[in-house]
Amino acid sequence: MANLHSAPLSFCVLGAGISGLSSAYCLAKNYPSSRVTVVYEEGTPNTTSNHGFGILSLRSLDELDSADTSRFTKATASHFANIISQSPQLAAEIGLSAMPAYLTYDRKQGSPEQDVFPGGPTMDTFAYFMKISEHEKSSLGIDSDGLKYIFERDDIEPSDLVVYKAGTWVIDNHSYLPWLKKELELMAARGDISSVNFIQRRVSSFSELLKLEDFHFIVNCSGLGSEYLVPDGNMIPIRGQYLLVKPSATTDLRYGGHTFICPKPGRVALGSVYQKGRRETSINHFDKEDILRRCCALNPQIRNSEIIGESVGIRPGRYGGPRVELDRQTLRSSRGNDSVPIIHNYGHGAKGILQHWGCALEVVKLAESLTSSKSKL
Numbered sequence: 001m002a003n004l005h006s007a008p009l010s011f012c013v014l015g016a017g018i019s020g021l022s023s024a025y026c027l028a029k030n031y032p033s034s035r036v037t038v039v040y041e042e043g044t045p046n047t048t049s050n051h052g053f054g055i056l057s058l059r060s061l062d063e064l065d066s067a068d069t070s071r072f073t074k075a076t077a078s079h080f081a082n083i084i085s086q087s088p089q090l091a092a093e094i095g096l097s098a099m100p101a102y103l104t105y106d107r108k109q110g111s112p113e114q115d116v117f118p119g120g121p122t123m124d125t126f127a128y129f130m131k132i133s134e135h136e137k138s139s140l141g142i143d144s145d146g147l148k149y150i151f152e153r154d155d156i157e158p159s160d161l162v163v164y165k166a167g168t169w170v171i172d173n174h175s176y177l178p179w180l181k182k183e184l185e186l187m188a189a190r191g192d193i194s195s196v197n198f199i200q201r202r203v204s205s206f207s208e209l210l211k212l213e214d215f216h217f218i219v220n221c222s223g224l225g226s227e228y229l230v231p232d233g234n235m236i237p238i239r240g241q242y243l244l245v246k247p248s249a250t251t252d253l254r255y256g257g258h259t260f261i262c263p264k265p266g267r268v269a270l271g272s273v274y275q276k277g278r279r280e281t282s283i284n285h286f287d288k289e290d291i292l293r294r295c296c297a298l299n300p301q302i303r304n305s306e307i308i309g310e311s312v313g314i315r316p317g318r319y320g321g322p323r324v325e326l327d328r329q330t331l332r333s334s335r336g337n338d339s340v341p342i343i344h345n346y347g348h349g350a351k352g353i354l355q356h357w358g359c360a361l362e363v364v365k366l367a368e369s370l371t372s373s374k375s376k377l
């Protein structure tokens with residue numbers, strides 16, 4: 001492998017979604033004077049990350065999670081909490097809001113205490129977390145008749161419902177991704193790093209990247225692209241459809257199962273579906289009606305909202321959870337016998353936003369194991 005001490009570090013990040021830009025940002029902060037290249041087919045606002053609702057939500061762990069999901073999520077939560085408390089101005093700039101979320105559970109199918117927390121994101125991921133009173137529950141107006149659609153159970157009773165209020169964070173990637181890109185450009189302009197180069201191009205192999213430059217390492221943040229680039233047979237597309245409606249002053253953040261109502265600046269996102277193995281991006285009318293019916297059950301006020309958009313995003317799922325690890329085998333550099341390591345950071349499924357900061361810090365740690373420098377982050 002190349003001697004990484006002797007030359008200014010030069011690395012390439014493949015992908016400009018939230019994983020790619022946050023990895024590039026953290027690496028650039030950690031390695032002053034490095035040369036940074038970001039290669040991507042689609043940038044903001046056209047990445048899967050732009051479809052993400054951006055909720056740091058509490059979700060049951062499943063076969064698409066890893067043992068590190070909790071650690072990565074907590075790192076993101078504490079990063080967001082710090083920004084909110086230390087710099088409200090920065091929070092506004094990057095589209096980060098702290099807000100209460102109402103989490104609805106079907107007691108018979110599980111509750112956070114029973115089956116979500118063991119090994120998973122725990123209550124301390126949130127600013128606060130409490131079961132709400134029956135009075136507050138009824139004031140939310142949740143339509144118990146409609147809940148059968150959310151929890152796919154016909155015999156659900158109001159008493160089966162448990163509702164928690166949690167202090168969480170929502171990031172708007174339409175602000176955050178451009179901010180990360182701009183920060184990298186500012187770091188280069190200030191001389192904090194040697195250069196940053198954004199190249200919009202689809203590549204069909206990692207070795208194609210080495211035609212641009214003999215990078216010391218590559219960071220693979222290609223999301224679903226890793227299905228064929230790695231290639232990784234554990235990857236699975238997961239289709240998500242959603243609607244955007246005009247905001248109203250009273251719309252709050254609520255979710256239960258795969259049903260989400262998420263206020264964002266200038267719009268409210270309503271979703272979603274979680275269709276494993278499907279990747280068609282056209283709007284499905286049946287899904288749209290189903291989403292509206294479920295969201296109206298969670299908050300009947302949604303019924304009168306004006307629809308201002310609808311879209312589909314394909315989540316980059318991976319059995320076994322995201323792959324955030326060093327791969328030393330794959331590539332030969334033109335410098336001779338050097339191998340060019342790849343640091344993978346892909347396959348985050350429905351939880352890429354909530355894990356992104358923890359994953360980016362892990363990428364820095366893996367880079368340090370190549371360069372033997374100590375993290376400055």
Ligand SMILES: Cc1cc2nc3c(=O)[nH]c(=O)nc-3n(C[C@H](O)[C@H](O)[C@H](O)COP(=O)(O)OP(=O)(O)OC[C@H]3O[C@@H](n4cnc5c(N)ncnc54)[C@H](O)[C@@H]3O)c2cc1C
Nearest residue numbers: 015016017019041042049052055203223225313352353354
């Ligand atoms: C409807 C919906 C709602 C969601 N809500 C949430 C949420 O509330 N919270 C949460 O945590 N997660 C949520 N997610 C999931 C989240 O959006 C993803 O996990 C996350 O965006 C993945 O980010 P990424 O950067 O890894 O991938 P992407 O955003 O897909 O970025 C991949 C990048 O790699 C590039 N690329 C791929 N292949 C190539 C190639 N061959 N050549 C060049 N470039 C390539 C792409 O162009 C792109 O720039 C949601 C997803 C959807 C669809």
